[in-house]
Amino acid sequence: MTDYKGVMVLGEVADGKVEAITAELLGAGRSLADALGEELSGVLLGSNIAGLSKDLIAFGANKVYTVDDPLLKEYQTDAYVTVIQRVCNEVKPSILLIGQTIIGRDLAPRLAFRLETGLATDCVDLHIDPASKLLVQTHPCYGGNARAHIVCPTARPQMATVRAKTMTPLERNDSRTGSVIPLQANIDQSALKTKVLNRVKEEAAGIRLEDAQVIVSGGRGMGGAEGFKHLEELAKIVKGAVGASRAACDAGYAPASVQIGLTGKIVAPNLYIAVAISGASQHMAGCSGSKVIVAVNKDSEANIFKESRYGVVGDYRQVLPAFIEMCRELVGA
Numbered sequence: 001m002t003d004y005k006g007v008m009v010l011g012e013v014a015d016g017k018v019e020a021i022t023a024e025l026l027g028a029g030r031s032l033a034d035a036l037g038e039e040l041s042g043v044l045l046g047s048n049i050a051g052l053s054k055d056l057i058a059f060g061a062n063k064v065y066t067v068d069d070p071l072l073k074e075y076q077t078d079a080y081v082t083v084i085q086r087v088c089n090e091v092k093p094s095i096l097l098i099g100q101t102i103i104g105r106d107l108a109p110r111l112a113f114r115l116e117t118g119l120a121t122d123c124v125d126l127h128i129d130p131a132s133k134l135l136v137q138t139h140p141c142y143g144g145n146a147r148a149h150i151v152c153p154t155a156r157p158q159m160a161t162v163r164a165k166t167m168t169p170l171e172r173n174d175s176r177t178g179s180v181i182p183l184q185a186n187i188d189q190s191a192l193k194t195k196v197l198n199r200v201k202e203e204a205a206g207i208r209l210e211d212a213q214v215i216v217s218g219g220r221g222m223g224g225a226e227g228f229k230h231l232e233e234l235a236k237i238v239k240g241a242v243g244a245s246r247a248a249c250d251a252g253y254a255p256a257s258v259q260i261g262l263t264g265k266i267v268a269p270n271l272y273i274a275v276a277i278s279g280a281s282q283h284m285a286g287c288s289g290s291k292v293i294v295a296v297n298k299d300s301e302a303n304i305f306k307e308s309r310y311g312v313v314g315d316y317r318q319v320l321p322a323f324i325e326m327c328r329e330l331v332g333a
């Protein structure tokens with residue numbers, strides 16, 4: 001176990017760019033590595049990705065391992081798990097951080113099984129226990145009502161998947177220096193059980209929820225898809241995106257792709273406007289990282305008011321038109 005050293009972050013690449021989660025993982029990894037007095041490395045898999053190493057270094061990595069191969073162009077479970085397993089066996093990181101993303105959710109449990117180690121998923125906090133030097137991984141459980149602190153005392157690497165927007169990236173600094181170590185993929189094509197034939201991108205109009213600095217979200221109390229038109233109007237004025245609770249998505253008021261919460265998207269905008277949302281813990285799990293939450297709800301006892309900085313008690317049909325007018329005036333739209 002003593003030959004396992006350092007913190008490693010699995011970088012994610014989409015459309016030729018390093019994903020935001022990678023910078024967040026590197027931010028967390030940097031403070032863990034500093035607490036241990038060890039190095040922070042990144043690993044990047046893909047095709048033609050050599051030029052992306054500098055991004056990981058600019059966000060805090062001391063070293064970047066790259067595995068560049070046409071077979072790694074698209075995420076493919078067998079290929080990625082096999083290659084990362086080999087990288088881990090070679091580099092022997094003490095800690096491995098992976099995003100709680102579509103790729104991370106697919107890859108991390110398989111990798112942990114193959115490496116015969118433990119895995120804490122969906123972590124929202126990570127720190128080093130000063131006495132044991134073990135990684136303490138915080139994972140929300142019971143629908144976000146409790147938090148478990150998990151350690152992996154004997155097996156290595158200590159593996160965690162990390163929820164998006166819960167870790168703060170370092171400020172990008174292109175003067176940081178680091179080394180880039182290319183590794184061979186050596187993929188046995190016959191071992192790949194699936195093949196990506198085609199990729200169809202979902203058309204998204206306007207700002208992506210994950211990137212929006214303002215989100216206007218609606219709940220079941222909107223009463224129908226018609227109500228969401230007010231939210232779209234407001235979102236347009238404040239240059240934001242529209243989100244929804246699971247109940248609103250299940251009822252067909254909004255598409256499932258905009259669901260926010262434990263089983264939806266995790267967002268952390270500057271401003272989150274929750275309209276006719278009760279504030280169930282599973283919903284708050286997806287938006288409690290927002291800087292300011294504003295609630296509109298006709299029930300003064302609704303839980304959302306406990307979670308929000310500002311609140312209006314009233315029927316959204318009466319509150320929103322005035323709110324929209326005021327925003328329009330303020331932004332001169």
Ligand SMILES: Cc1cc2nc3c(=O)[nH]c(=O)nc-3n(C[C@H](O)[C@H](O)[C@H](O)COP(=O)(O)OP(=O)(O)OC[C@H]3O[C@@H](n4cnc5c(N)ncnc54)[C@H](O)[C@@H]3O)c2cc1C
Binds near residue numbers: 248278279
């Ligand atoms: C395992 C699990 C995972 C889950 N994951 C998620 C998740 O990812 N995201 C999520 O959102 N939920 C999730 N849920 C569901 C969650 O528990 C709640 O049921 C859901 O969030 C409720 O949605 P809501 O607040 O829109 O609806 P409700 O709880 O029905 O609340 C509607 C609110 O609207 C108000 N209202 C009604 N009419 C008006 C009006 N005219 N004007 C103003 N206010 C009005 C009411 O006072 C009420 O507070 C999950 C549940 C489980 C068990």
